Amino acid sequence: MKTKFLLALLLLVLSQLFLGCTSNKSQNSFVLNGIIKGEIPEYLFLHYGNVKDSVLVKNGQFHFYGVVNAPKVARFSILGVSVMTKDCFFIENNTMQMDVNIEKKSMKGYDINFISIDSISGSKTELIKTDFEVYESTHNKDADWNSKLFKKLDTIIANNPSNSYSAYVFLIQLRKKILNKNQVEKLYHKIDTSKLSKVQLNDINRIINPFQTLKVGKQLMDFTLSNTKKELISTIDYRGKVLLIDFWASWCTPCRKQNPNLSKIYNEFKNNDFEILGVSIDKDLVKWMSAVKNDKLIWRNVIDTRGQESEILVKYGATNSVPQNFLIDKNGLIIAKNISIIDLKIYLHNNNSNVREIH
Incomplete structure (x- = not known):
């Protein structure tokens, strides 16, 4: 017993x-x-x-x-x-x-x-997310949707200040530009920003303070990255030349399709103080180097493997969306953003700043 x-x-x-x-x-x-x-x-x-x-x-x-x-x-x-x-x-x-x-x-x-x-x-977070999505689909056509949206977001953020969904849904609604400045500031101050990623903070700040982002007519933000030979390349090295900063990736089909046309333009104008700097957002070095070789890109190419955590890519708005490009004049001023191949060729032919800005 x-x-x-x-x-x-x-x-x-x-x-x-x-x-x-x-x-x-x-x-x-x-x-x-x-x-x-x-x-x-x-x-x-x-x-x-x-x-x-x-x-x-x-x-x-x-x-x-x-x-x-x-x-x-x-x-x-x-x-x-x-x-x-x-x-x-x-x-x-x-x-x-x-x-x-x-x-x-x-x-x-x-x-x-x-x-x-x-x-x-x-997932408790998914319950919050689903509740908001149902609420939004039910009321987003209401005449007083602005006030309803603000109250709903205020409740979500106040009850979950440290939950990453609060910042996520706040950022999505910021992009829709429904909330006014006063509402945005009230909601933002209720979010526990210490829990946000650097990307979330940068995205929110870029929308709240758009003057801080890179715009046509402003000075570029200089940066230094490694090329395929592990040599450091800086945008400062291109002063005195017209520079196209081309953000791309090996997995980006539109990027790869435009490379042959970029090659034609580069070969035509490279002796006339024109350069291209390819900036890859790839995380796989092998795939990036293979794409550079297969596409026969003879201009300098650098890479930032930090992805969404890269201050460079965040500042230039290229963490997820490529292709993106910035045309820089000989003094380091931004001439155009997301310039088309046709407009780029016209500019290089005419050497003037009468170029359309495409967002």
């Missing part, structure tokens, strides 16, 4: 220790389980922060494990061309369950996999 009592006591202690470990894991890490319907891929990729994780899909099911220091914006992708029908979702340190649907459609000769999330549970 004594032996049985000791055995039962030991099992009770072990069970409590096990539960304690399990509870601690659920608080300090996330588990993302899901079921896929439709086109079932062999591998599923999860992107969040600077992390790209992958799992083997078995019987239409997937399981991700990881740790985030705060709720993070996340998205899925699969091999080939894929897009999410909604921009993103939020993961946090908890056990989450998802139902995912993947539908393949042919568009303009390409097979594109559309990834949609039918349901998600276990």
Whole structure:
């Protein structure tokens, strides 16, 4: 009897220790389980922060494990061309369950996999996000939508000042330009900015204070980056020449398609004080160098592998959107932003500043 009592006591202690470990894991890490319907891929990729994780899909099911220091914006992708029908979702340190649907459609000769999330549970941030999306779709046509939007955002941010979704939804609404300056300032002061990423802060500040961004007629922000030979190249080196700063990436199809035309212009005007500096936002050095070689880019090319955390790319507005370009005069002043190939050629022929600005 004594032996049985000791055995039962030991099992009770072990069970409590096990539960304690399990509870601690659920608080300090996330588990993302899901079921896929439709086109079932062999591998599923999860992107969040600077992390790209992958799992083997078995019987239409997937399981991700990881740790985030705060709720993070996340998205899925699969091999080939894929897009999410909604921009993103939020993961946090908890056990989450998802139902995912993947539908393949042919568009303009390409097979594109559309990834949609039918349901998600276990993420408090997703509940806040879904609540706002339903509220917005219900009331955004109302005559008093401005005041309703402000009150809704005020409630979300006041109740969740440190949650990254507060900054996320605030930034999205800033871009829509519905809120007035007074409303924007009130909401901004309620956000716990210490919890925001550098990218979020820069994006918000760029919209609130647009005069701080690089504009036509202003001086460029000089920077120094490494080229394919690991040599440091600075924009200061181009003073006295007309410079086209071309932001691009190896994975950017429009960027790659315009490279042959840029090559023609460069070969025509390179002896007339004209230069091009290619700035890649790639994170994969091998793919970047391969693209430079395959596209036969003979002008200097540099790379900033810091991605969204790069102050250079944030300042020039090129963290996600490429191609982007800036035409700089011989004194370092910005002549044009996102100038077309045709307008660039006209400018170089005429050597005047009568160039259209394209946003």
